[in-house]
Amino acid sequence: MNTATDQAAPTAAIIGAGPAGLVAARWLREVGFRITLIEEDIEVGGQWRVGGPQSSVWPGMRTNTSRVMTAFSDLPHPPGTPVYPTAEQMGAYLRRYAEQSGILTDARFRNRVDEVDPDPAGSGWRVRATTVEGRSWEERFDHVVAATGRYRVPTIPPLAGLSGFNGIGGVIHAAAYRGAEAYRGQRVLVAGHSISALEIASELALRGAARVVVAARRHRYVLQKILAGVPIEHRVYTRYAALASARRSPAESAAALKSLILRTSGHPAQFGAPCASEDPYEAGFTQNQFYLALVAEDRITPRPWMAGVTDQTVRFTDGSTEDIDTIIFATGYELSLPYLGSRARAALAPDVDQADLYHHTFHPDLPGFALVGVYHQSGPYFPTLELQARWVAYTWGGRRPLPESTEMAAHIAALRPRNGPPPMLRMHTWARLLADRAGVEPVPAHWPELTRALHFGPQSPASFRLDGPDALSDAAQRVLEDAAAFGAIPDGTLTVAERAQLDALTARGDH
Structure with a gap:
C-alpha cells in the first residue's frame, strides 16, 4: 500500500x-x-x-x-x-x-x-x-x-388522517426503529415490503408483539436469506447470471428469475401471502428467512395499502380496518x-x-x-x-x-x-x-482452475484482485475458499448442467 x-x-x-x-x-x-x-x-x-x-x-x-x-x-x-x-x-x-x-x-x-x-x-x-x-x-x-x-433522509408518504393517529406507540420511520422490546404486547403495522420492512415485521412477531400487520402497495416475491446453508447471494449474484442476463430477453430473464424463486423459496400464495404480479419484475422481490413462514402461521397478516387513518383505526384500500397501536413506515429514503x-x-x-x-x-x-x-x-x-x-x-x-x-x-x-x-x-x-x-x-481463461468458482460462485471481493492493477498473490486461493465457504461450490469440477450453461454462453460469443 x-x-x-x-x-x-x-x-x-x-x-x-x-x-x-x-x-x-x-x-x-x-x-x-x-x-x-x-x-x-x-x-x-x-x-x-x-x-x-x-x-x-x-x-x-x-x-x-x-x-x-x-x-x-x-x-x-x-x-x-x-x-x-x-x-x-x-x-x-x-x-x-x-x-x-x-x-x-x-x-x-x-x-x-x-x-x-x-x-x-x-x-x-x-x-x-x-x-x-x-x-x-x-x-x-x-x-x-x-x-x-x-x-x-427517511420518507413517509402522505396518508389521510395520519397526523391524527393516536395509537400509544405513535408513528415512526424504520430509521428510528431500535428493536422489538418497545413494542411487546402492541398491535404494530409495518408499512412497506422491502428487506427492512420484513426484517422488522419478523422480529416483532418473534419477540412479543401482540399482532403484526404488513401493509404494502406492492407485495413482492420473497427469497429465503439462506438456502440449504448457502446465503442466497452466493447463488443468485454470480458472473454466470450477469453474463446470461445480458443475452436474455426481458421475458426470458423474468422466467428464469421466477423459476429460481419458486424452486428455492416457493410462491407467496403457498404461504397465504399476496403477490402483486406473476411477473417477478413487476411484483419485485426481496428476501427474508422468516416472513413467509410467519404469514403461514398467522403471526403476520399481510394487508393492501392504507386508505386513511382515524384515531387509531387504519382503513385499507380493500375496505377492511385494523385498530393499531404503532405504525412503522419502512418506505425508503x-x-x-x-x-x-x-x-x-x-x-x-x-x-x-x-x-x-x-x-x-x-x-x-x-x-x-x-x-x-x-x-x-x-x-x-x-x-x-x-x-x-x-x-x-x-x-x-x-x-x-x-x-x-x-x-x-x-x-x-x-x-x-x-x-x-x-x-x-x-x-x-x-x-x-x-x-x-x-x-x-477477472479473465477466466487466465484461471482455468477457477472456472467453476468464478462463474457459479459468489462475486467475492477477492475475485476482483486476480487480474489488473493491485492483484494479490493469494487471491486465487481466497476465491476457492469463498466459493466453498458455505458449500455452494465445494470443488472445482463443473456439473453437467454448469458445463452446458457455459457452452451455451460461449456459443453466443460470451466468455
Missing part, C-alpha cells in the same frame, strides 16, 4: 466515513493522493456505528448478506465471525479497516460539510465546513469524493446531497430519487468530483463500493482513462426525462460494469 506523504501529492477530500468513504480513501491513498476524511460523527462507521447520528441500524441487527460478501478485499472477517455479522461487529470491522489502511492520519471528525463547489479561482474544489463547536473553515482540494450514502454548491447542484440537478451522473459516479462538467456509494442496489454492497472506489482512484491516478465527456453526456441524456426512481441496480451486473471500468474483472 502506498504510504507516501509527499506534500506535492494531489489532495482529495472524502465526505463521509462510512463504508463508501473509507474504501474511497483507502484506494485514493493507494494511487498517491493525500487524503482528508471529513466526518460529522465522532467515529468511523456511518450506518454501521450503532447509535451514531447517521445510523439507522438497531442494536444486535444482523447483516442481510454473508460475512464473505460484507467485507473488502484487504480484510476478511476474523475466524469465528457468524455467517451474518451483527451491526456492532460491522462497526468494529470498519474501524479495523480504517486503521489498517492508514487513512485516519488527517481524519477530521465532528466536522459537518456545508458546501462543496468548484474553486472559482481556478481548478480544484472549495470545501466549507463547520466544527461541532461552531468554528467554520474553508479549504481547497484537488479532488472531492461525496460518500455520504443513499439512505439518509430520499437522495440528499445538501452540501452541493450552486455550480455542482446545477450540473447534477438532483431530485429525491437521482442525480445526473455517468454510472452513478462522474459528471462531465465537474472534473475532480465523484460520488461513491450513492446508489440504490439489491445484493451485497461492499464489493461494488470497493469497485467504484477503485474506478475513481485509477481514473484520477492515471491508471485508467477518464471517460470521454461526450460519452458521459450521452449516458446522462439517455436517463432523461426522469419518471420516478431509476431501476434498482442488481449487484452482479453492476459489479461487472464497475470491474470492467476499473480494469479488474
Whole structure:
C-alpha cells in the first residue's frame, strides 16, 4: 500500500466515513493522493456505528448478506465471525479497516460539510465546513469524493388522517426503529415490503408483539436469506447470471428469475401471502428467512395499502380496518446531497430519487468530483463500493482513462426525462460494469482452475484482485475458499448442467 506523504501529492477530500468513504480513501491513498476524511460523527462507521447520528441500524441487527460478501478485499472477517455479522461487529470491522489502511492520519471528525463547489479561482474544489463547536473553515482540494450514502433522509408518504393517529406507540420511520422490546404486547403495522420492512415485521412477531400487520402497495416475491446453508447471494449474484442476463430477453430473464424463486423459496400464495404480479419484475422481490413462514402461521397478516387513518383505526384500500397501536413506515429514503454548491447542484440537478451522473459516479462538467456509494442496489454492497472506489482512484491516478465527456453526456441524456426512481441496480451486473471500468474483472481463461468458482460462485471481493492493477498473490486461493465457504461450490469440477450453461454462453460469443 502506498504510504507516501509527499506534500506535492494531489489532495482529495472524502465526505463521509462510512463504508463508501473509507474504501474511497483507502484506494485514493493507494494511487498517491493525500487524503482528508471529513466526518460529522465522532467515529468511523456511518450506518454501521450503532447509535451514531447517521445510523439507522438497531442494536444486535444482523447483516442481510454473508460475512464473505460484507467485507473488502484487504480484510476478511476474523475466524469465528457468524455467517451474518451483527451491526456492532460491522462497526468494529470498519474501524479495523480504517486503521489498517492508514487513512485516519488527517481524519477530521465532528466536522459537518456545508458546501462543496468548484474553486472559482481556478481548478480544484472549495470545501466549507463547520466544527461541532461552531468554528467554520474553508479549504481547497484537488479532488472531492461525496460518500455520504443513499439512505439518509427517511420518507413517509402522505396518508389521510395520519397526523391524527393516536395509537400509544405513535408513528415512526424504520430509521428510528431500535428493536422489538418497545413494542411487546402492541398491535404494530409495518408499512412497506422491502428487506427492512420484513426484517422488522419478523422480529416483532418473534419477540412479543401482540399482532403484526404488513401493509404494502406492492407485495413482492420473497427469497429465503439462506438456502440449504448457502446465503442466497452466493447463488443468485454470480458472473454466470450477469453474463446470461445480458443475452436474455426481458421475458426470458423474468422466467428464469421466477423459476429460481419458486424452486428455492416457493410462491407467496403457498404461504397465504399476496403477490402483486406473476411477473417477478413487476411484483419485485426481496428476501427474508422468516416472513413467509410467519404469514403461514398467522403471526403476520399481510394487508393492501392504507386508505386513511382515524384515531387509531387504519382503513385499507380493500375496505377492511385494523385498530393499531404503532405504525412503522419502512418506505425508503430520499437522495440528499445538501452540501452541493450552486455550480455542482446545477450540473447534477438532483431530485429525491437521482442525480445526473455517468454510472452513478462522474459528471462531465465537474472534473475532480465523484460520488461513491450513492446508489440504490439489491445484493451485497461492499464489493461494488470497493469497485467504484477503485474506478475513481485509477481514473484520477492515471491508471485508467477518464471517460470521454461526450460519452458521459450521452449516458446522462439517455436517463432523461426522469419518471420516478431509476431501476434498482442488481449487484452482479453492476459489479461487472464497475470491474470492467476499473480494469479488474477477472479473465477466466487466465484461471482455468477457477472456472467453476468464478462463474457459479459468489462475486467475492477477492475475485476482483486476480487480474489488473493491485492483484494479490493469494487471491486465487481466497476465491476457492469463498466459493466453498458455505458449500455452494465445494470443488472445482463443473456439473453437467454448469458445463452446458457455459457452452451455451460461449456459443453466443460470451466468455
